[in-house]
Amino acid sequence: MINWYDDLPDIKPKYLAITKLIRSLIQEEKLLPGQRLPSERKLADTFKVDRSTVSRALSELSSVGLIIKKGGSGNFISQLPQIHSLPTKVNWNLFLENKKTTYSSYQSEITQARALNNDNLLDGAGNELPMELIPKLGSLQINWHNFLLAQKQSQDAGYLPLIETLGKIHEQKNQFKTDDQTLLITGGAQQSLLLVLRSLLQVGDSVAFAKPSYFNSSALFKTVGVRTFSIPLTPFGIDLDVLEDVILKHRIKLLILNPTFQNPTGEIISLEQRQRILKLCQDYQIAIIEDDVFGWLVDQKDEVPTFKSLAPENVIYISSLSKLLGSSTRIGWIVAPRAIGQRLLQVQKKLDIVPSMLAQVMANLALTDESFDSEIAGLKLELTKRRKNITQILHEYRSEWNFNSPKGGFYLWIKQTDPEIFEKLLKKNILVKPGPIYGTSRKDFRFNFANFDLDKQQQLRATLSKE
Structure with missing residues (x-):
């Protein structure tokens, strides 16, 4: 009898460990030609991995002729398994297997x-x-000499005049002060979110966001290996009972919200609802990512305090200019507690995703234009x-x-x-x-x-x- 789990090699990634185990079992004649393997679901339960991990391992073995997949019948050891032969080319099918989403x-x-x-x-x-409808800001002129001088005003967090301009805007709008926070310039809101996920989470960690949400179609979460859980929106806002249940069941690390003109519903989360969300997240030590790309478009009479202003040390704030000045305006920013901000800066430099200095200079000219x-x-x-x-x-x-x-x-x-x-x-x-x-x-x-x-x-x- 085969002790599948006990014999699994201690190597990573897991699909390679499964591949190596089945190879060795064939070589030792513990698995015989024509023998049927346990189902993918059973192997996944045995190895304590996702079914997709088992599926990838079996695809590897199938590509080199060690097993045969029979539709509806399962996976079988090949009648003539060439156990000593090595594949001579990359199995590109593995890259093409993901079905169209x-x-x-x-x-x-x-x-x-x-x-x-x-x-x-x-x-x-x-x-x-x-x-x-893109704001007409006239000629935002800069000559080469001034551009070179502008580069001397660059620091790790970005172009200093732009950082100062954004800080003043947030303060003038009575949103929050950035004096005791880190304001970091990025290449847009999506890049900001990627930076936060890569800096704070490990593969397999869990995040939550509302449903419906444009986050549902984002590839960022799969890119960094993060599990996602959606929380339904009700007529009164996000369903807090479901959120608490998901937090307890899946050890949620981050709650990602788009609270002002939520995409796609266009709703604004009320102050009372924001306070209740904050209280729940504070009780369970869940950090909040506030995506506020539409915050520019709120009339003063409809403004609700940002999550960042309500709990500066518990919230990472993200915004950008793309919804205002066009999607090609690849300028965004993050406002985070100082300790987290320093980590974000380190990861940004490591990933080499520092936004264009010219784009930062032009963004500052746009924001400070007298007609803005x-x-x-x-x-x-x-x-x-x-x-x-x-x-x-x-x-x-x-x-x-x-x-x-x-x-x-x-x-x-x-x-x-x-x-x-x-x-x-x-x-x-x-x-x-x-x-x-x-x-x-x-x-x-x-x-x-x-x-x-x-x-x-x-x-x-x-x-x-x-x-």
């Missing part, structure tokens, strides 16, 4: 639709502002007009669609009853982002109203009125 499948359809019919497309699937505040005010007014017009059109022609009109941002989160809504709208040249991308049903979708000027609003009205 729901996100990539939908994204391919969206990309194709834009390529084939861009002129007539009513594109509500975008993630950002259309070009005509008025341009943002104008942007918010225009977004409000477009949101009201689009919601009026949808209420008039699609009364069966359920959604709340948010107080800002770019998006409407729409629920209805037809699981084929994405395909049916696409046939009408209306493009939306379907719910599965955000971890929910095919009956849900996100609609970016920012992309609809008066002309496109009329086209949308005409299209929807035809039924």
Whole structure:
């Protein structure tokens, strides 16, 4: 009888240990030609690993002819296993085995639709502002001599004038002070999150975020080997009972929130809800990552204190300029407690992901331009007009669609009853982002109203009125 677990070599990664064990068992004739192996599920339980680890090991063995996979029957030792032969080439199939994700499948359809019919497309699937709404900040001029001088003002955390500008903005908005924190410039919000995950977590650690959420389709978590758990959003905010249960069951290390104009719902988490979330996380020593990329677009009357301002030492704050000045503006920043900030700086240097100095200089010129505040005010007014017009059109022609009109941002989160809504709208040249991308049903979708000027609003009205 084979003692599978006891004989497993003490090497990593585990799939190689499993591969080596089965090779040796064949060589020692403890596994005979034609013999059936235990099921993948049983082997995974025996070895105390994920089933995907066993699957990868068996794929390795299959690629060199040691086992044969028979669909529906299981895995068998080859009739003529060439145990001494070594593979002469990389098994590239291992890289191609991952099935197409729901996100990539939908994204391919969206990309194709834009390529084939861009002129007539009513594109509500975008993630950002259309070009005509990007703030017009005039000529942000810098000559080469001044650029060289600017580089002398660079420090480990980034371009010092930009750091100071961002600190002043946060303080002027009464959000928080950065004097006793580390403000670190990054290459955007996604890079900020990657930096935090790589700095604070180990492979196999667990994080939680809301559902629906754009984090659901992020590849960052798989890249760093982190497990993710989604917490449903209710009409009152994130479900705290489910959150507590997940914390206890899965030892959550970080809670990642997008609390202002949440993507995709557009909701703002209330002050009371923020306080309750903070209390729960403090009780269980869970750190919070606050993604505040839409914070620029909140009207003063709707502002809610940031998590960072409510608990500076328990929260790592992330923001960027991409939702304001375009996705190609690869400038973001992190505000973290000093001890964590120093760790982030070390990892950033180690990974060599320091953002472009030219981009940092240009970002500072944009933020300090005399027309910046008025341009943002104008942007918010225009977004409000477009949101009201689009919601009026949808209420008039699609009364069966359920959604709340948010107080800002770019998006409407729409629920209805037809699981084929994405395909049916696409046939009408209306493009939306379907719910599965955000971890929910095919009956849900996100609609970016920012992309609809008066002309496109009329086209949308005409299209929807035809039924």
